[in-house]
Amino acid sequence: MQEAPDLMTIVMLIIVNGVPATLQLTFFGLAAGFAIGLVLALMRVYGTKEMQWFATGYENTLRGIPLLVFIYIFVFGVPWVFWFVDAVSRPLFGVFFALGIRSGAYQSQIIRGAILSVGEGQVMAARALGMTAFQTQLYIVLPQAFKIALPSFANEYAVVIKDTSFAYSVGIFEILKVSRSVTAAWPALWVPSMLIVTVTYFVFTYPVTRYFGKKRKIHVSARGG
């Protein structure tokens, strides 16, 4: 048996081998979730009855099912939906996909709330100027909505980065999985490894939620009627 690694080595192992996958999953999960959420939110606020019905149904369904179930479905159930990537990367794609479609349900609600808080008075003013519906979104509603939603996005980031730890269960080498392989070899290192894992997640979440969560909405206080 190898000599037990010192703490610094475990930290390095986690950072070098675990953090990249965690951040990758977080980034792509959030990005996919954002694209889905934006479309759903626009459907709910401006769409036809059918679109609203669809978007609401999507939100309720995806929020009602545990993330791990989705991960299992995409990694073990239907991995062939990722036929375009090589078999080794498919679990990563499965987790990314699961994170994305679920985060989409939450981001839809975040964006929808932010869009609604911009106020229909400003929308009316933009349309009265002759802006198209698209221009109104692009120049008037969404810039304000995203500013308003920033604290909620920070919060969603914290949720998603923590949920990437589920990837451990399908064998992806993210933070948790790396530490678990250390503790599997050296059970005595369980407590320090977990401590390092905890601190690592904390380091990646707290500054973000702290900064954006506290950030005041500066220019969005005037009500547009």
Added chain:
Amino acid sequence: MNKMEPVLRVRDVWKSYGDLEVLKGISFDVMESEVKVVFGPSGSGKSTLLRCINYLDPPDRGDVFLRGVRLGEKDTDINEMRARIGMVFQHFNLFAHLRAIDNVAIGPEKVLGLSKEDARQRAMAALEHVKMADWADHYPAQLSGGQQQRVGIARALAMEPDVILFDEPTSALDPELIGEVLQVMLDLAKEGTTMVVVTHEMGFARAVANEMIFIDGGVVVERGTPEHFFRGADSERVRQFLHKLEELYGKEREELRDVDGE
């Protein structure tokens, strides 16, 4: 351009929300440089009428023509028509994330397709027009209600519209801020701006209205010159309404009486 052709022609406009019939056949013409004052009780459909005119809320029946071109026609671009109909709102509805100058410049730039430079210049001129040039770099939240409304007027002006619709532009303002906005509107009227103004500021109406239209229950109850109404309206309903206004707002505002006497 044919001076005898109305700038705006509203023909038998009807509008319902569900079972609620809000407008029941409203018609009037607005000629070049004319100031039309629309008034009537709250809930009588005045705001709805203005929204029907620029098709923010398309009428169920009836027609609106802008210089002879029918809005809502398949091959008329509604956005192009709206760009030629200015609108000023009761609650200003300024874009909260944009400075005053950008609130005014965004229409000319994004809708009319002016260059950034030209749009800015035009916006600055419009802000000067409403005496808000010194506040160009302020955000709406940093401005008083009266200042915000003047920016709202500048935003409409910068589009160089054929007609401007005002929806109770002073009724959300603190009394001491009403004068500055009315003054701007009076100046516009005297410069020959074509305007449709929903207001209960009878001093303004008396000073510049070519015609006043009293609306109640979604129909035109009575119309006529300011002199006609202030000498004594035909309808009892109108007389009562004017009497109530007088009690609410007092007689004409001081600052307007001066203008009136010019």
